[in-house]
Amino acid sequence: MRQSIDRREFLKLAGLGGAVFASGLAGGAKFAGAAQDDFxxxxxxxxxxxxxxxxxxxxxxGTLPKAVAAVNSLEFExxxxxxxxxxxxxxxxxxxxxxxxxxxxxxxxxxxxxxVRFMPGEHDAALDNGQAWKEFFGASYYSFxxxxxxxxxxxxxSDPAARIGSEQLAWLKSDLATQAADARIVVxxxxxxxxxxxxxxxxxxxxxxxxxxxxxHKNVTVFYGHIHQEHHQMTGHIAHHSxxxxxxxxxxxGSQPKRxxxxxxxxxxYKGLGFRGVDAEVQKAEYEITEYPVKKx
Amino acid sequence: MKLERRRLLxxxxxxxxxxxxxxxxxxxxxxxxxxxxxxxxxxxxxxQLKKGVPVVLEFVTADVVMGxxxxxxxxxxxxxPGKVSRLRLVPxxxxxFVFLCDIFCGDGHEGMSGQIHVVA
Numbered sequence: 266m267r268q269s270i271d272r273r274e275f276l277k278l279a280g281l282g283g284a285v286f287a288s289g290l291a292g293g294a295k296f297a298g299a300a301q302d303d304f305x306x307x308x309x310x311x312x313x314x315x316x317x318x319x320x321x322x323x324x325x326x327g328t329l330p331k332a333v334a335a336v337n338s339l340e341f342e343x344x345x346x347x348x349x350x351x352x353x354x355x356x357x358x359x360x361x362x363x364x365x366x367x368x369x370x371x372x373x374x375x376x377x378x379x380x381v382r383f384m385p386g387e388h389d390a391a392l393d394n395g396q397a398w399k400e401f402f403g404a405s406y407y408s409f410x411x412x413x414x415x416x417x418x419x420x421x422x423s424d425p426a427a428r429i430g431s432e433q434l435a436w437l438k439s440d441l442a443t444q445a446a447d448a449r450i451v452v453x454x455x456x457x458x459x460x461x462x463x464x465x466x467x468x469x470x471x472x473x474x475x476x477x478x479x480x481x482h483k484n485v486t487v488f489y490g491h492i493h494q495e496h497h498q499m500t501g502h503i504a505h506h507s508x509x510x511x512x513x514x515x516x517x518x519g520s521q522p523k524r525x526x527x528x529x530x531x532x533x534x535y536k537g538l539g540f541r542g543v544d545a546e547v548q549k550a551e552y553e554i555t556e557y558p559v560k561k562x
Numbered sequence: 563m564k565l566e567r568r569r570l571l572x573x574x575x576x577x578x579x580x581x582x583x584x585x586x587x588x589x590x591x592x593x594x595x596x597x598x599x600x601x602x603x604x605x606x607x608x609x610q611l612k613k614g615v616p617v618v619l620e621f622v623t624a625d626v627v628m629g630x631x632x633x634x635x636x637x638x639x640x641x642x643p644g645k646v647s648r649l650r651l652v653p654x655x656x657x658x659f660v661f662l663c664d665i666f667c668g669d670g671h672e673g674m675s676g677q678i679h680v681v682a
Contacts, residue, residue: 355669391666425666426629426640463633464660466672524672 272305272341273544276555283555286486286497286504301413304344305544307336310490311510313388315365316354321513321526329372331559332511332540337377343542344411346378349490349508350386350422350455359397366401386455386490387422395423406433408440413547415444419454421469427456428470438478449550452479452487457507459500462518467492476500484550488543492518495556506554509539535559592616597630599623599641599663602670609678611653621647629665632678638664653680
């Protein structure tokens with residue numbers, strides 16, 4: 266608790282304090298669960314290791330190492346770190362895919378905090394149904410508990426058709442059955458579970474079924490990636506927050522005819538890239554999101 | 563599922579590939595547009611249609627499994643090498659609408675899209 270308060274004080278003093286998002290129907294209701302320490306975790310997403318496109322990111326080989334250094338230099342150490350997919354950029358060559366996954370793994374070994382969780386994105390997993398990704402990082406969907414919050418990682422990318430699939434949905438149903446109606450639940454996934462903008466493939470084909478399973482739970486928050494920008498949206502009482510990328514930003518949904526990367530601006534290098542810290546205030550089911558740049562200005 | 567199907571029928575759209583061709587002479591006269599999918603383009607990229615006039619889209623590919631999805635009309639089809647997929651579409655609105663590949667098919671998948679232009 267002490268560290269969390271110190272961190273929040275620090276964020277305020279440093280002018281870094283982020284937006285606070287209440288989870289679902291909490292509304293100040295007393296949490297039936299045991300009193301828990303608040304904590305914070307770091308989310309990184311869409312690092313696309315192996316991407317080559319100098320016009321879009323002339324420092325494609327340096328951005329991830331810089332992000333690792335930036336996480337290591339945070340004033341307070343997070344409880345854990347999560348990568349929400351597209352660790353690597355896609356390739357048709359299975360050997361090259363494994364080489365990129367290995368290089369990514371070796372770079373993130375440089376993180377001081379060793380409690381790191383991984384998820385696949387379609388670039389990592391869609392062309393071989395997650396086979397190579399699993400060789401490096403294990404199960405592509407799973408759940409774990411941390412200080413009173415139940416975290417669930419949902420894989421909506423190993424199927425190239427962007428389906429979670431009946432098997433995983435059955436698992437999700439049984440996993441949620443272990444949780445009380447007021448449990449603090451955080452979902453990590455890669456694609457948006459809702460139809461954010463299907464015209465740009467920003468959706469999950471059977472995501473509505475996952476949301477339907479989550480709906481009976483009052484306090485659900487989803488953190489995802491895929492769209493290479495910060496975005497906040499509610500589906501009913503469920504909050505969805507997408508993260509920035511660490512390779513190139515994408516335009517706002519539907520803001521232009523084509524979903525093309527935003528070009529690198531030499532005057533403002535790394536603009537639109539970054540990672541986030543999420544301060545979880547468990548009792549209130551609130552999440553304060555603080556966005557960090559890859560490189561301090 | 564029933565609700566969704568009713569919604570699609572109300573919009574004048576039948577998504578079941580193949581269902582079109584067992585259904586009588588009137589539909590045999592419908593215009594057929596063949597669309598070839600290959601990494602990472604649809605040919606043609608632009609499809610011109612008339613509002614209320616049914617068409618049958620025929621999809622083929624020689625590459626890998628791909629998808630055709632026109633979200634504004636709630637229609638999609640798998641495109642499978644060696645097979646012809648068919649989709650009947652009755653546009654119920656005018657304008658320009660995106661279609662895209664919705665099955666990840668490689669580096670370039672994200673740019674694999676086209677446009678349907680519907681006129682009155």
